[in-house]
Amino acid sequence: MEAEMNAIVDEGVTIRDVIIDHPVYGSLTGQLMVKSRRDVRAFLERVEANQAAPLSHLTGGLHIHTLEADSEEAIDAAVSELERLGVLVSELD
Structure with missing residues (x-):
C-alpha cells in the first residue's frame, strides 16, 4: 500500500x-486526500495505530482511486509507475 501511494x-x-x-x-468510498509522502506516512500510522484493515481488504485488494492533478501528464506518469510496480489492474474478467 505504501509503495502504491x-x-x-x-x-x-x-x-x-x-x-x-x-x-x-x-460501492463504498473512503475519503483520503493524500497528496504527499508525509500524508502517506500519516495515513499508514493511523491505520496501524487503529489496527484497521484497508477498505480494499474487503475485496481481496481490488480498489479504485480518484486521482487529481494539475496536468494529464502527471496522471499518466503515476499510472506508468503503478504499471511498473505491477499493481495496476486495467481490466477485470
Whole structure:
C-alpha cells in the first residue's frame, strides 16, 4: 500500500479517495486526500495505530482511486509507475 501511494504522490498527484465494489453493500468510498509522502506516512500510522484493515481488504485488494492533478501528464506518469510496480489492474474478467 505504501509503495502504491508513494508512486502516485511522487508524480504530484493527489489521491482523493479509495472506492471498492462490495458484493453486498455496493460501492463504498473512503475519503483520503493524500497528496504527499508525509500524508502517506500519516495515513499508514493511523491505520496501524487503529489496527484497521484497508477498505480494499474487503475485496481481496481490488480498489479504485480518484486521482487529481494539475496536468494529464502527471496522471499518466503515476499510472506508468503503478504499471511498473505491477499493481495496476486495467481490466477485470
